[in-house]
Amino acid sequence: MRRGTLTLLFFIILLTLGASYVVFWPNAGANEKPLYGINNPFTIHEGLDLKGGIQVLLVPKAGQDTSDENMDAARIRIEQRVNGGLGVNEPTIRIQRTNGEPSISVELPGFSGNQQEAIQNLLKTGTLEFWNTGQTSVPEGTTLNPSDYAQYNPGGKALFTGNDLDPSSLKVGQDPQTGSYLIEFAMKGDAIGRLSKFTASNIGSYFTITLDKSVISSPVIQSQLPGSGQITGRFTLTQAQQLVNVLKYGALPISFTIASQQSIGPTLGQDSINKSMIAGAIGLGVVILFMLLYYRLPGFLADIALVLYSIFTFAIFKMIPVTLTLPGIAGFVLSIGMAVDANILIFERMKEELRDGRLLASAIDIGWKRAWPSIRDSNIATMITCAVLYGFGTNFGATIIVGFATTLFLGVVISMFTAITVTRTFLNLLVPTGVINHPALFGLPAGSLASATLARRNSTV
Template identity: 35%
Template sequence: MKQKIMLNLVIIGIIAVWAISVLYPINEKINLGLDLKGGMDLIYEVDMDKLKELTIEKKASEMRSILKAEGLFNYDVLTSNDARGEGKDFDIEVILDEEIDPEQRAAITAALQEGALFKKTGGDLKTGLKFTFRNDTIAGMKTEAISKALEVIRNRVDLFGVTEPSIAKSGKDRIRIQLPGVEKAEDAASTIGDTAMLEFKIVRENNGYVESLSEKSKLGKIESDEKIYYGEPQLDQNGRNTGKVPAYVLKKETLLTGGSLEDARVGTDEFGKVQINFTLTDEGSRKFAVLTKNNVGRQLAIVLDDTVISAPSIQGPIISDKARITGQFSESEAKRLAIILKAGALPAPLKKVSEITVGPSLGSESIQKGVKAALIGGLLVFIYMLITYKLSGIIADIALVVNLLLLLAGMALFKATLTLPGIAGIILTIGICVDANVIIFERIKEELRAGKTTGAAIEGGFEKAFSTILDSNVTTILTALVLYMFGTGPVKGFAVTLSLGTAINLFSAVFVVRTIYNILTNGFNIKKISI
């Protein structure tokens, strides 16, 4: 028996030492949630109208490339978003000024219907072809867009340097982002929500640029394969807004996108002005070389989210995989832009549904109140158990301390986040732990009243109480698992602490308490226990 007691003591000692080592230092090992640390809680949804529009524009751009590859140059590719296509019964229309043979027509039709996003709704060899977006594919597009957005946002948040963020799908079509400890709320929101669609387009050769919107009429006729884009407001030498917004006529065809970027970092030019240095992938580098070779002497517009950042002239072919983006941005803006370019573009713009910011002072106040409540609750339980069960109450209090120690160690081990509802779960765990001990003690009392010896009463009390404690704890854990599976952030925090604390309770209330009783009755030969 003594060997068994020693073995149990060694097991308890090893577990206690392990728990302390896992927890030390506790301020670094326990992650605090948004409500305790302060930060941001954001909910976004994908702008499906814009996603559909981008899909149509992208397909139209692909069509222009396909027509060129087929040796066809006398054509128009209109979309329902074009002025000439407004209100018509199509999303994309290919207008041909020359007759095409069946093989060319089949190639064009197959290219448009690839992916099953479009269906042919009209047209012939002479008048061209009409295609309509399949609205029944929107559900699939939404699911794919949300998955892609989640991946991009996680990459951006990782690069932004937020500790223990929570990024997850919320409901059917929303994304919830919790960023504990974030102080610059505006920078964080823009880093997450900016689409960051980087495109390289060619500026029209003649009358392709004016310095101010007041001169927009000088741009002349806008062809079907062209579109007006605006630049950033011009600043004077003192950095003040001049009120002038440049306008550019760009080809709709996108020659290179941000998907070809491998890396992006903040740097400075020879004059100390902030710029973004980026590195292209091997494929992107080859495309960029061809692009610059075929357009020497023309302006190349660098477009970010439909705004022209800069439009330098191409002096000659660029075969390097390194390039730069210059513009009127500060170092912090350039850093944010480099992060989102490196992380990748969102599949479509995100619409902010809600934004909640919790200040650090409010989080600190929540911690103080939560810890105070836990200490008061724990102290009252300690006193009650001591008064009601005397020496056995002290044993129960020791088991309670072990339970709390292992609970915090488990949270640190699994990198669980402690929230205000989580503290409530810890307080509830205190009650559950004590409840198990109360059941055991009352069963021991019944055995003693039946005339059994102290050792036999303890043995019988534990045996009769165990099934009740097990059933109670298992049902509590199952309830906590349901809360974790279907609950949101704060509810999950409560479920984590409740389930961990309840599971550990089986060890502390049964194994630890019984070991202490065995030490008292067998090690010290105590014939009568205080209970």
Template identity: 40%
Template sequence: MSAKNESSIWSRVPMKKNLRWKAALILVIVAGCTWSFYPPNEKIKLGLDLKGGIHLIMKVNTIDALNAVTDELVDNLERVLDDESIAFGNIEKVEPGKLVVSGLEANRGGEFRTIIDNGYPAWDVRSLGASDFELEMRSTELALLQEDTVTQAIETIRRRVDALGVAEPVIAPHGDRGSQILVQLPGFDDVARAKDIIKSTAKLELKIARSMALSEDQLTGGLPLPPGTEIVPGVADEAGNKMYYLLERTPVITGRDLKNASSGIDNQTNRPDIGFTLKPEAAARFQTATRENLGQMLAIVLDGSVISAPTIEGVIYDRGQITGNYTTEEAYDLALKLRSGALPASLEYQQELTVGPSLGADSIRSGITASLVGLATVLLFMILYYRLSGLNAVVALLLNLLILVGALAYFSATLTLPGIAGVILTIGMGVDANVLIFERIKEEMRAGKTPRTAISAGFGKAFRPIFDANFTSLVAAAILFQFGTGPIQGFAVTLSIGLLSNMFTAIFVSRFIFDAVLGGRRQVEALSI
């Protein structure tokens, strides 16, 4: 097409030159929003209340992490003091985050303080006498440990949930106490399995076992435990009986040393088992430990219980096997948990809610019905009351909804039942802006102004009230999002997007329609409003 022909075509379009870029902008937004949410079944994420699934709120027992850190410090100090040839009587954990070193060798207190200051800066040292010292974790480090524990728990849970194949899960901090986690699993209905996979600490340790017996007394003979050892119970059998094991306290391998873990079938027993491979540095350590302990038992400790203790019959390098009375699903889930890593602390369930898929479908149906009825009623009123100008409001309102849905899809926002309520509220607020503009135009026309002048004045005078109303509503929505829970946040998100799109459609698009329709006429005597 030649430039001359193109120019002649544009000259016949009843549109001012500055309307062309507005038309192009509106078309781009319409196309972009349509592309964002199409197909809607794939692009629009549904919340738990619409899709069905599991809602869990749990508390992270951060005291467990503090306990573990304190125990680790006790072990490390015993080793360091021995390496430095500093004699001591005892190192005792008084409570989580606090321990006492007693009977320290005379005149070695300064060296001890230097060891703590240089190697363990998170701990304060206080003298209890000439040879006794108290160590306590600093308050700032304690707060950081609690925060890190919750963060690690969230990441571990996320890895486990992702391995389950749950689409669009929600795993996030919850509440203002800093130790709660919210987990939502849309479309997942096996509550017992979900809780087991999420809550299980899955702390794996492989330790050398010195002996085993039917009771703790038989293991110790009434004598104190040998240094560096501990007693760990085994898993009870079907009759409720269990063995007790005397283990070396320091593990040969932990769950952090695993390179991979997968479920399979044991060739000898034809029962499900879990095979694992080790990282290179752990494999070398494992090889040395098994070579030095041939004929001894290797206890496999999971979450504080010995699940099996096979005899080391040969040197093992980088592979191992965990056997037990597992079903196929249990073996798969245990391998999943081992791959995901151990939780840094135990979890305590505080709230549980299951939403069935049928209830979610009913909610969607009811929400869509309410939205359509509300939309149809509003559109009918606008056309009957404002006549042809009402069609202007109809176009603006439909575009408002298109932008709202497109934005939800583009930003991967989750649509919830309260979110549908936000859509319905957006319809009302969008019409409210058009009503305010139209009434202003009618007032200007009654004052004797021409339609074009009345339209310009009406939009100008209505802008400030519309802006103020939408701005204050946005502030309220921001507060709801900041301090509300999931459903309230869903309402706030939908309302915020609706308010912003309402400003665009009611003021920009509606004014464009008036200017486009009236732009080609030299004189406009009347306006259908």
């Protein structure tokens, strides 16, 4: 047996065990105990079209600085708001360009809460400001005009902003007497002393708090505040939590409007998953049957490698993780058929060498070397196509293409590994077994190998 074959076989076995754990070991639910105390941390990340949820396209308002820096900062803020307050698993928030104009695509798979409230929460610029409105209590929900209170606020600017808050201090509280919800806050840096000094000298004045110039609270200053305080208002628990979430992660550098909004039900997604699984099983079964009938023993080894390819690929999808969409599943199913292309090229070359009287070991080596340029070039061409599709989908708003390109690209890369390493290792295991004496096992006519071998012996005598 060739040097290194057993080492490669051992490596393939370890890889298979690890991938099988990722794919098949059950994930413990919230109230479930892990199987044998071992939990599988890798889960399937389903996209919006499979899991259901909402998709929103946010477009910057006209006349704003939509530089890459500002757009990326806005994307990060929106992502933090989603992760911190909406309870959505695997959200997808990406910057994309449509006709050269930037926008932000927000996909919230599995989100089933108040959609309009959640979207409005994302749209809030999040600029919190504290104003001195003298003896005037400004009604909640109205828009504050700073020029009306310029005499109390030097330069017509807010006395304090959200940047003066300590993010770690923000939390939802409850009034022990009325049971109403409120927001607790504390200042940071020099704002602590400024707040204490201001409230001490303005007892009896109204301290109006606005979010994006909309009044959320206008309480009267009753005593000196020691660098901290409470924002009271007619909040529900959800509204208070969302407000804390907005304030905690800072203001958006850009204001957005909703360009499109789409809701997808989970029923459609489950039906798509079921049909995709059937399509994948049929595709895999047809390819396995063809390889077994036409290439016999090498085809059987290729079928084993194809099953391993499916396990390896799905394990990679869960580990990265790849967000599976319906086009992404289509790319995976397509890659199953493409995964045997390299095997077919190698086997055909190998059969030619066997007909010429080569020993099995030589036929494997020469067949692989002669097939490699075609395998390399075809797979590189496919990967380039995937890169172009991915770039097009990312930059021009065609996000449906991104999942297809991603899964197909990964499938091609993994298929090269299984064809070149796994199948070839299996073939090398056959060399010392003497199967070369049975041409039918290689899909060749009876006697073809014997006559070729005899001819070669006669030529060497």
